[in-house]
Amino acid sequence: MAQATVSARIDSKDKESFDKFCSNVGLSTSAAIYMFVKNVINERRIPFEVREPSVRYNANEIEALKKGIEQLNAGKGIVHELSDLETMENG
Numbered sequence: 126m127a128q129a130t131v132s133a134r135i136d137s138k139d140k141e142s143f144d145k146f147c148s149n150v151g152l153s154t155s156a157a158i159y160m161f162v163k164n165v166i167n168e169r170r171i172p173f174e175v176r177e178p179s180v181r182y183n184a185n186e187i188e189a190l191k192k193g194i195e196q197l198n199a200g201k202g203i204v205h206e207l208s209d210l211e212t213m214e215n216g
Contacts, residue, residue, distance in 0.1 A: 131158070131162075140154075143157075
């Protein structure tokens with residue numbers, strides 16, 4: 126069977142994470158990609174749901190974030206230490 130090369134550009138940190146995952150499950154990166162390709166061909170579909178990302182913030186939350194950023198830029202923010210946040214969460 127003739128071989129062909131597939132090349133793709135991805136973020137270097139994503140590649141590092143993917144390589145590590147593959148190694149942890151006993152696969153080479155090439156074997157994992159090969160498995161993906163064969164699964165797409167055999168199932169005739171992408172083997173996971175592909176959808177538009179959900180909106181993380183609604184319009185009111187975006188406005189509140191913008192207002193907060195403006196206040197911080199105007200020097201009206203309050204600096205908290207991480208321990209302060211833990212105290213606030215625990216009441």
